[in-house]
Amino acid sequence: MDGQRELCTFPLAPNHKMKLSAAGFLTIQDLKGIEPAQLGKDTGLSLEDSEGVLNTVNVADKMHWKSGARCGLSALDLLQEEQSLPGIITFSEKVDQMLGVGVQLCKVTELCGEPGVGKTQFCLQLAVDIQIPTVFGGLHGEAVYIDTEGSFITERLADIIAATIRHCEHIAQMEPNEELLEHLKSLTMQHMLTGIHYYRCYNYVQLLAIVHLLPAFLKNHPKVKLVIIDSLAAPFHHDFEDFSLRTRILTSMAQSLVKMAAEFKISVVLTNKMTTKLNSSGDNGAHLVPALGESWGHACTIRVNLHWEGDQRRAWLCKSPSQAETTVPYQITTGGIRDIIMEERNQAQNAEDETPVKQQKLS
Amino acid sequence: MAMLKAGLCTALNDTVLGNLRSVGIRTTLDLIAKDLENVSQQASIPYKDLLAIRRVILAQYSGFPLTGAELYDNGVLSMAILSTGCTSIDELLDGGLYTAEVTEVAGSIAAGKTQMCFTSAASVIRKTKQNVIFVDTCGSFSAERISSILEENGVSEPEQLLSQIRCFTAFDVYELFETLENIRHNKQRQMDPFFESLKLLIVDNVASVIYPILGGPQSDGQSLITILGQKLKMLAVEFSLAVLVTNNLVSSEGGGSWSASLGRVWSHVPHTRLVILPHGNKSTAETPAMGIHRQIKIVKNIRAPTNRCCNFVIASSGLSSVR
Numbered sequence: 001m002d003g004q005r006e007l008c009t010f011p012l013a014p015n016h017k018m019k020l021s022a023a024g025f026l027t028i029q030d031l032k033g034i035e036p037a038q039l040g041k042d043t044g045l046s047l048e049d050s051e052g053v054l055n056t057v058n059v060a061d062k063m064h065w066k067s068g069a070r071c072g073l074s075a076l077d078l079l080q081e082e083q084s085l086p087g088i089i090t091f092s093e094k095v096d097q098m099l100g101v102g103v104q105l106c107k108v109t110e111l112c113g114e115p116g117v118g119k120t121q122f123c124l125q126l127a128v129d130i131q132i133p134t135v136f137g138g139l140h141g142e143a144v145y146i147d148t149e150g151s152f153i154t155e156r157l158a159d160i161i162a163a164t165i166r167h168c169e170h171i172a173q174m175e176p177n178e179e180l181l182e183h184l185k186s187l188t189m190q191h192m193l194t195g196i197h198y199y200r201c202y203n204y205v206q207l208l209a210i211v212h213l214l215p216a217f218l219k220n221h222p223k224v225k226l227v228i229i230d231s232l233a234a235p236f237h238h239d240f241e242d243f244s245l246r247t248r249i250l251t252s253m254a255q256s257l258v259k260m261a262a263e264f265k266i267s268v269v270l271t272n273k274m275t276t277k278l279n280s281s282g283d284n285g286a287h288l289v290p291a292l293g294e295s296w297g298h299a300c301t302i303r304v305n306l307h308w309e310g311d312q313r314r315a316w317l318c319k320s321p322s323q324a325e326t327t328v329p330y331q332i333t334t335g336g337i338r339d340i341i342m343e344e345r346n347q348a349q350n351a352e353d354e355t356p357v358k359q360q361k362l363s
Numbered sequence: 364m365a366m367l368k369a370g371l372c373t374a375l376n377d378t379v380l381g382n383l384r385s386v387g388i389r390t391t392l393d394l395i396a397k398d399l400e401n402v403s404q405q406a407s408i409p410y411k412d413l414l415a416i417r418r419v420i421l422a423q424y425s426g427f428p429l430t431g432a433e434l435y436d437n438g439v440l441s442m443a444i445l446s447t448g449c450t451s452i453d454e455l456l457d458g459g460l461y462t463a464e465v466t467e468v469a470g471s472i473a474a475g476k477t478q479m480c481f482t483s484a485a486s487v488i489r490k491t492k493q494n495v496i497f498v499d500t501c502g503s504f505s506a507e508r509i510s511s512i513l514e515e516n517g518v519s520e521p522e523q524l525l526s527q528i529r530c531f532t533a534f535d536v537y538e539l540f541e542t543l544e545n546i547r548h549n550k551q552r553q554m555d556p557f558f559e560s561l562k563l564l565i566v567d568n569v570a571s572v573i574y575p576i577l578g579g580p581q582s583d584g585q586s587l588i589t590i591l592g593q594k595l596k597m598l599a600v601e602f603s604l605a606v607l608v609t610n611n612l613v614s615s616e617g618g619g620s621w622s623a624s625l626g627r628v629w630s631h632v633p634h635t636r637l638v639i640l641p642h643g644n645k646s647t648a649e650t651p652a653m654g655i656h657r658q659i660k661i662v663k664n665i666r667a668p669t670n671r672c673c674n675f676v677i678a679s680s681g682l683s684s685v686r
Contacts, residue, residue, distance in 0.1 A: 004548075008590060009540035014583045024366030024390035042389070060541070071545075071555060072496060072529035079506035079525055107502055244578040252575030258502040259534035295574055295624070297472035298611050301502045319473035321481075322505035324679065325655055 004029065010057055019043045020053070031057060086139055088130050088226060088267055090122065091167075092339045094328040098317050104302065105225065105267045108257050110232075112272040112290040113306030118313055118332050119271040120151045122306075123230045125336040126269060128160050130226045131195045133183040136168045141225030142195040144217070146210055148234040152198065161192045163335025197224070204235035204249065211253055218264045227260070231271040233291045247295050254299030270300065312340070365391050365424070372419035374412040382406040391420050438463075441603040445493070445563055447479065448486030448516075451673040451684030455661050456635065460605040462562065465595050465632060467569075468659075469610040469623035470639030475657050475677045476609040477503045479639075480567045482681030483607060485512040488527040493562035495528045498542055501571040504530050515680035529557065536572040536587055543594045550602045563605045564598060570611040570624050577625070585628055592632035612638065636663035640672070654678035656685065 005028050008017050023043040025031060031039070036050040045053065087102030096102040103109055103126060111119050127145055132138025145152060165187055172180040197217075201207050207229070218224055240246045261268045275291040290297065290305070297303070303319035309329075316327040331340050366389060369377050386405045388394050394402075395417060403410040444458040453459045460466050460483065470476045484495045497504055506525060513521035533539040549558040569591070576584040599606045611624040621641055623630065630636075640658045654676040661669050674685045 005540070005544045006590070008586070009537065009544070009594075011535075011537045014581060014586075026365055030366055060537070071549065071557070072531045074526045075497075075506045075509060075528035075530060076522055076525040078504070078530055079510055079522070082505065082507050248575055248578060251571065255501075255534045255571060255575060258571075259532075262502055262532060262534075294471065294613055295570075295611060298501070298568065298571060303473070321477045321503040322508040325473070 010060060012053060012056060016053055019045055088126055090125060090337050092330045092337050094339050095315050095330055098326050098328050100323050103267050106261050106265050107301045108261050108268040109302040110270045110272055110300035111304050111306060114274050117306040120230055121332050122337060123228045124157050124160055126226060127196050127228060128164050131192050135180055135183050136171055139225050142223040143226040144197045144224055146199045146201055146229045148201050149231055159334050160336040161189055207235050211256055215260060225266050227266060227268045229270045233273040236292060250296050251299055367391060372416055374415045379408055382408055445605050446486045446490060448482040449675050449682040449684050451675055455671060455673050457667040460607055462603045462605045463600045464634040465599055465606040466635040467608050467610050467633035468637045469612050471612040471641050474639040477567055478677050479682055480565045481509050481512055484528055485509050487563050488524045489513060489518060494557055494560050495563045496561060497528055497530045498566045499530055499532050501568050503567055512681040536576060539572050547598060566608040568609045573625055588628050634665055638662050
């Protein structure tokens with residue numbers, strides 16, 4: 001430890017920083033071996049504040065030197081890690097391919113789209129899929145579902161769970177072995193419903209509080225591999241006169257979610273609404289853009305835009321650091337999100353045998 | 364100002380320091396600003412000693428003049444120009460990314476900022492034996508993507524090259540400071556061979572750590588921006604690194620014109636600023652096989668004329684130029 005880091009680069013209160021620098025305390029070196037009482041005398045800070053300052057600096061410094069983080073991680077190690085991470089399947093092969101291996105762990109994915117296009121359906125589907133046992137190609141995890149709009153409908157969820165269980169039974173029938181059958185027994189409606197931790201949240205203060213407390217929750221529930229916020233836009237849509245405050249809250253919340261995703265190796269899925277933007281030139285009229293503004297658009301690592309093309313639903317991957325921009329069709333059936341199956345495709349390949357029913361969003 | 368410390372010069376021992384403190388002199392600035400005769404009487408320190416101490420302090424804390432010739436020689440010796448991996452952008456930048464300079468690329472959502480970082484990193488490790496540090500503030504780092512860029516550029520075993528890139532994550536501005544401090548520390552200690560041949564430092568994206576602290580009743584945000592700018596430039600100059608940072612693009616009040624975000628204070632930090640121009644909303648999705656077309660403009664530069672544009676395409680091999 002060479003103690004050259006300046007104190008102004010630590011998360012200290014601005015007035016504490018000023019007092020420290022006025023008294024000549026500029027770097028960690030200057031604080032070495034000093035007692036809180038002495039520091040208080042030298043700077044005019046209260047004893048409590050001095051203790052706080054010394055704690056912040058020491059903790060930040062020590063934690064950091066202990067962990068191996070100071071040399072960084074080699075891209076080679078990260079490549080191996082990335083390749084070993086499974087994704088959360090969506091039950092639409094095309095959407096999975098578009099996203100790489102399904103919805104990625106360690107990343108924040110934003111789904112935006114008009115009402116009724118299937119954002120909530122995607123969320124419900126993912127909350128179920130995350131629980132599929134590993135032998136059936138799932139992650140055997142649990143999900144946290146933060147509902148801000150009251151669009152979480154348990155009956156709909158039950159439909160999707162039933163279809164998912166049928167799908168697993170199908171696999172077990174096709175290649176019956178002990179292990180699969182064993183897992184199938186534990187795969188019940190009851191079990192899958194328990195695997196979803198549901199929060200109902202009415203305003204942005206509650207949402208902030210939940211996001212703040214989530215790391216502790218995730219520590220106690222290591223099985224949770226997916227956090228869903230449906231929708232993020234709702235609590236931020238109104239009640240905001242100060243737009244710079246909204247930006248600050250949104251971006252700092254986004255940073256904590258990005259951090260959470262990386263730290264706990266979980267996937268975070270958010271939904272966002274569309275809003276009308278008037279073209280500045282005025283000649284083209286207006287078009288739909290995701291809500292919450294330009295600066296928010298940068299916050300999520302992956303953005304998927306869901307929209308209608310004629311009478312077909314399409315998912316457009318419009319932002320991703322690793323995958324190319326693509327658009328794929330999908331549909332919503334009673335069983336959840338599915339590919340649009342072409343006539344000539346071998347039906348036996350598909351575990352689902354329901355007739356595709358176009359279903360309007362229930363909420 | 365810095366604190367007065369025992370051992371700064373022979374005359375400044377613990378007793379003298381104690382005496383000075385008793386008359387309220389703690390920092391170097393206090394001592395220099397005071398009338399030494401008065402101090403000498405009040406603190407009962409010989410006037411001669413005080414003069415000697417002051418001389419040492421002034422020498423220690425002042426800058427040294429360098430001649431232009433020396434600077435030029437230093438520059439010629441240590442300067443390197445790193446290719447961004449895209450010929451048209453290299454031309455725009457008069458060769459590529461210069462060491463000892465901070466280059467910024469600003470763009471709107473999914474404009475290709477991160478892809479430019481990946482392509483530059485891949486190009487540096489592929490063409491030179493130099494190392495790259497990638498500081499990821501928004502979870503966008505993808506080793507798989509870099510690996511596939513390398514493969515597309517004819518590297519048969521990209522794994523071997525990938526250990527030349529190291530990735531740090533920093534999700535708030537304080538973590539970013541910590542990371543930069545680390546890099547400085549490692550560079551100075553010269554223990555880790557990786558840092559010996561470090562030439563490119565990428566921070567993607569600066570705006571994501573600044574936004575949460577910008578504005579509001581506290582003025583702390585602006586001062587943190589200033590410090591961040593200083594730190595980046597210090598690393599660039601002191602260790603002869605090329606620094607590439609990304610920034611967001613915001614539309615101005617009336618709409619229509621676009622500029623890089625983070626305001627005026629930050630706008631003075633980068634030596635070179637590139638802007639990826641906003642693109643039409645969806646037209647690009649139609650022809651994925653052709654790659655995604657973008658236009659990039661240079662808006663600030665020391666040596667090349669500004670306000671020139673060039674086109675590039677985001678393809679599976681990273682950014683490449685189109686005529």
